[in-house]
Amino acid sequence: MAVFTPVTREQLEQWLGHYELGSLLAFEGIASGIENSNFFVDTERGRYVLTLFERLDAEQLPFYLGLMHHLAAAGIPCPDPVPGRDGAALRSLNGKPAALVTRLRGRSEMHPGAEQCAQIGATLARMHLAAADYDGRQPNLRGLAWWQEATPRVLPFLAAAQARLLRDELTAQEAFAGSTACAALPGSAVHADLFxxxxxxxxxxLGGIIDFYFAGRDTWLFDLAVTCNDWCIDDASGGFDPARLAALLQAYAGVRRPAPEERAAWPMMLRAAALRFWLSRLYDLHLPRPAEMVTPKDPAHFERILRARRAGVPALD
Incomplete structure (x- = not known):
């Protein structure tokens, strides 16, 4: 469980004085995530999620909060930031930027079938279209520039074969990112972490999509690849499950059909999505931050996925 910045009941009660939410009934740390400190908060007026941001700063956060509000207003099922009495959705708690958002109903489905994958695909396409007119300009902070920065830091921890794979894939992604094929791909603000x-x-x-704090401006194809690489795979091998992949992609295309240039770029984008999470898991494992409670995720999972994507992928129809 990741809670980097603890919060006492007295501190939270005082902080909630900025809102019209009634008295605090209960709160507890959330046992997922390794980036921020998250808490369930129950008050007389409803149920919420409190996030203390450990890496993002107060200048970056309006992008994320604004995106969630924009999507919620467009009918996308996602958390909506809660404004305080002064109208501000962002304030400070224990020296960290903090925000309160509405809490959605439901639980994560860690063993989805084709029907759940189809719902995710259709909602992801709706989310892309809804974000097209969002004017926030925050880049994807875990995009290529971060890969280039993080790679030399994790290389000393890797076996020779892993280091060769990482260097080779980064070189390939740098070349693709500078190509006209990549420049032609449509995009907007995207979730970038829809696991x-x-x-x-x-x-x-589907009750809703949560945790937009890795969002940024990127291609819709990258967002789709990130999603497929988690929802539609055989965890043991990293290969795709054909039924779930077909369900997700067909539902996505039923709302927004990928363009020819996206279909051509699909293999490389699936590799990019695998690289991004292999690299971030390597970084979190070997270069962790002090935390009250934290469980880093296994990098080998996305190493398998990257190797599987380099070996070949189904076409994007």
């Missing part, structure tokens, strides 16, 4: 634990289901139906 199974960032979606909630209730009675088999």
């Amino acid at each position: 199974r634990d960032n979606a909630l289901f209730e009675d088999g139906r």
Whole structure:
């Protein structure tokens, strides 16, 4: 569990005085995530999620909070930031930027079937279209520039074969990022982290998409690749499950059909999505931050996925 900045009940009660939410009934740390400190908060007026931001600063955060509010207003099921009495959704708690958002119903589905994958695909496409007119300009902070910065820091911890793989893939992604094929790909603000634990289901139906704090401006294809690389795979091998992949992609295309240039770039973008998470997991494992409670995720999972994507992928129809 990751709680980098602890919060006492007295501190939270005082902080909630900025809101019209009634008295604090209960709160507890959330046992997922390794980037921020998150808490469930119950008050007389409802149920919320409190986030203390450990890496993002107060200048960056309006992008994320604004994106969630923009999407929620467009009917996308996602948390909506809660304004205080002064209208501000962002303030400080224990020296960290902090925000309160609405809490969605449901639980993560860690073993989804084709039906759940289809719901994710259709909602992701709706989210892309809804974000097209969002004017926030925050780049994807875990994009190519971060890969270039992080790679030399994790290389000393890797076996020779892993180091060769990482260097080779980064070189390939640098070349692709500078190509006209990449420049032609459509995009907007995207979630960039839509894993199974960032979606909630209730009675088999999608209740909402959460945790937008890795969002940034990127291609829609990258966001789709990130999602498929988690929702549609065989965890043991890293290969795709054909039924789940077909369900997600067909549902996505039913709302927004990928352009020819996106279909051509699909293999490279699946590799990019795998590289991004292999590298971040390597970084979190070998270069961790002090934390009250933290469980780093296994980098070998995304190493398998990257090797599988380099070996070949199904076409994006």
